[in-house]
Amino acid sequence: MKLGELLERLIWQENELYNLHKLGETFATFERPELVETFQLIAEEELRHRKTLEGMLSEGTLEETAVIDYLDSLSLEPMLSDERAEPESLEELILEALVREKHAYELYTRLSKILDGSLGHIFKMMAGEELKHAYRLKLVYEGL
Template sequence: MKVEELLKNIIHQENELYNLYKLGETFATYENPILIEHFQWLASEELRHRQTIENFLKSGSLENTPVVDYLETLSLEPYFQDTRAEPESIEDLILEALVREKHSYELYKKLGEIMKGSLKEIFGMMSQEELKHAYRLKIIYESLGK
């Protein structure tokens, strides 16, 4: 895998989560309106992550970084195996999002471990944000009484 391919895969995953949270807004509108703001916030977070990675792609800022040396040994493919989600309920959506947030957390954590300087900090911050997303989703799920 090349850096460009890695970044495009990450952008795709972030976009899938964004779309999932936009669908969550729709579910919430009809099933539980108090959750709309939560899904809007989650969608905005994923949009921001996607834009950050798009900026890396456009600028080529990862081209000469340690990640290049580790791409073949990082075993990143499992993180990109998530297929398009088709949840039938808000509960299914949350469970699917939890799995994807876990994958994003693990991916950003791995990338943060091999980067240096500001890139290390950015990926470290993004991994922590994914944990926050998962925590919020867990609270939402528990509030549904399931």
């Protein structure tokens, strides 16, 4: 896998998470209005992640970094193999989102350990946010 492909796949995954949380917002509007704000907040953070990754891709930020040396050994599956989700209920959506948030957390954690300085910090921050998303979703799921 090439660096551009990795970033494009990460952007796709973040966009899928964004769409999933926006759908969660819609489900919540009709089923559990008290959860709308939770899904809005998570969706906004996923959108910010996507924009960060798009910036990295367009600016070539990760070129000439240590990530290039590790691309083949990162063991990115299953983190990059998630397909488009089509949940039919809020419960299904939350379970799917939990899996994807875990995948994003694991991948960003790996990238944060490879990269130095501010890039490592960016991926560590994104990993932390993904972990918070999973925790919030777990609490929501337990409350259903």
